[in-house]
Amino acid sequence: MITTDPVPGTPCWLDLGAPDVPAAAAFYGSVLGWEYEAMEAGDAGETGGGGEEMEGGMFRKDGKIVAGLGKLTEAGARSAWMIYYSVEDVDATTRAVxxxxxKVRVAPMDLDEWGRMAQFTDPLGGQFAAWQPGTNSGVELVDAPGSLSWTELYTTDAAAAKRFYTDVLGWWYSDMELPGGGGTYSLVTPAGLAEERMQGGIMGMRAEDLTLNSGKPYWHPVFDVDDCDAAVARVKANGGTVQMGPDDAEGVGRLAVCVDPSNADFVLLTPEKP
Incomplete structure (x- = not known):
């Protein structure tokens, strides 16, 4: 499970780069019940890697911060969620990457007193980020309806990806075979923590199946929802599409792989009740 305890190697923040910030805010507000709070000039996190001002803000659920939203400005980039992992030293993590x-996408930089961050690309093409907490350790609500509950990497070489993230973030893994010959799914747990703190998964896939990212690996978030089918209906009603589901996954719950109107993917999950 994901918690708000910023243990090194655990997901602590996520943000979406969208070509149309108001449209993205409206979509996720309708689907997940989020409230969007635009950041005022001078707030930390309002500038991009080059120091330029950019449109953006925070998503809240029940008053607690659950994610960030910013204007997609990178030429040729697709709209996507970026997942940040807590680290003790961003500069050391950069060297390990x-x-x-x-590769380093965004070099280590301070966001005022909030913390220090950097963004990377793994050797296979998956993009992720690291966050060294200052006064801000990350999101304020997880593992609850309308918040992050899992992270997932689709990659073309699961074994190579696992080696890389172990070297960089100290993860360990437990593998499970998917039913119906669906392949092997590797469950991710941070170093030094028990399996109860597993936080995500790594799934090997063929490049031709990774159509959203032109055959390259990518991370995406899984959001907890009370009713997966109702949430999927809201996705469709607000211009999104569904790649898979809703389907029941034994021992996991009912889930659907969705894509927002700007082509950013995410998963909706109603966890199986004990």
Whole structure:
């Protein structure tokens, strides 16, 4: 499970780069019941890697911050969710990424007193980020309806991806075979924590199946919802599409893989009741 305890190697923040910020705010407000709070000039997090001002803000659920939203400004980039993992030292993490064959997308930078961040690309093409907490340790609500409950990587080489993230973030894994010959799914747990704190999964897939990202690996978030079918109906009613589901997954719950109107993917999950 994901918690708000910023243990190194755990997901602590996520934000969406969208070509139309008001439209994205309206979509996720309708689907997940989020409230959008635009950031005022001078707030931390309002500038991009080059220091330019950018449109953006925070999503809240029941008054608690659950995600960020910003204007997609990178030429040729697709709209997507970026997942940040808590680290003790962003600069050391950056060196570990480079030593393990990854690339630095955004060099380490301070966001006022909030913390220090950097963004990376793993050797296979999956993009992720690291956050060194300052006064802000990350999102305020997780593992509850309308919030992040899991993270997932679709990659073309699961074994290589697992080695990389172990070297960089210290993860360990437990593998499970998917029913019907669906392949192997690797469950991710941060170093030093028990399986109860597993936070995500890594799934090997063929490049031709990764159509959203032109055959390259990508991370996406899983959001907890009270009623997956009702949430999927809201996705469709607000211009989104559904790649898979809703389907029941034994031991997991009812889930659907969705895409918002700007082509950013995410998963909706109603957890199976004990």
């Amino acid at each position: 480079e030593q393990a064959g990854g």
